[in-house]
Amino acid sequence: MGARDRDVDDRVxxxxxxxxxxxxxxxxxxxxxxxxxxxxxxxxLLVVWRRRAATPSDEVEARMWMYGVARKVLxxxxxxxxxxxxxxxxxxxxxxxxxxxxxxxxxSLDVRDAISRLERLDQEIIRLTYWDGFxxxxxxxxxxxxxxxxxxxxxxxxxxxxxxLSVPEPDTAR
Numbered sequence: 001m002g003a004r005d006r007d008v009d010d011r012v013x014x015x016x017x018x019x020x021x022x023x024x025x026x027x028x029x030x031x032x033x034x035x036x037x038x039x040x041x042x043x044x045l046l047v048v049w050r051r052r053a054a055t056p057s058d059e060v061e062a063r064m065w066m067y068g069v070a071r072k073v074l075x076x077x078x079x080x081x082x083x084x085x086x087x088x089x090x091x092x093x094x095x096x097x098x099x100x101x102x103x104x105x106x107x108s109l110d111v112r113d114a115i116s117r118l119e120r121l122d123q124e125i126i127r128l129t130y131w132d133g134f135x136x137x138x139x140x141x142x143x144x145x146x147x148x149x150x151x152x153x154x155x156x157x158x159x160x161x162x163x164x165l166s167v168p169e170p171d172t173a174r
Contacts, residue, residue, distance in 0.1 A: 012052040015062050016045060023070055030074055040077055044070040084131075088112070091130040095158060096167045114164035122157035125150055 023044060027037035047069050048055070056062045088111045115123050121143075128139040140150040161167075 008052055008055065011057070011062070012049065012055055015055065015059075015066060016048065019063060019066055020045070023066070026067070026070055027074065031077070036077065040070070040073050044073045047073065087131045091126070091161075092165070092167075094130070095162050095165060110165060111161075114161050117164055118157055118160060122153055122160070125154050126157050126161070129154060 020041070024037060024041050027040045027044075028034060031037050031040065044066075048066055051069070054065075056065050091111055115126055118126065124143065125139055128134045128142060129136060134142065136151050136154055137147050139154075140147040143150065
C-alpha cells in the first residue's frame, strides 16, 4: 500500500468518524424501526469504504458525497419496502381469490403474522412462491423435495392462511 492509499484511508476514516452519528440520525429520522436505521448506516458505511478512492478530497464535498451515498441506500431500502408490501398484497389477493384488494400496511403485518403461524417448511414454501416468485416446481428443487409434496403442502398452507386471515374460500361452484 502506497502513501497515497494510506492518505485516502486515513481521510475516509476521519470522515466516517466525524459523520457516523449524524448519519445514524439521518436514517433514524427517515425510517420507522431503529434497527433498520442501524442496518442502513452499516450499508452506507460499507459503500463509502468500498468506494473510498472516489471520495472527494475537499472535506465539505466529501461529507456531501457521503450523504449522497446514504440517500441512495435509503432509496433502495424504501424500494424494497414497497416491493415487500406489494408481495403481501399479491398474497392476500391470491388467498381471497379476488383480482384486487385494497391492503394497507397493517394488513401486511397480519399476513406476516399468519405466515409465522404455519409450520416452518410451509412458511418457506409460501415465501418462495409468493414473495420470491418461484414456481412450485422450482421451490421443490430448492427445498430438495418432491414436487408433489411441495404442491400438497402449499395447498394445505394456503387453506390454513385463509383461516388465519379470515378470508372466505373462493366460490368455485359457479
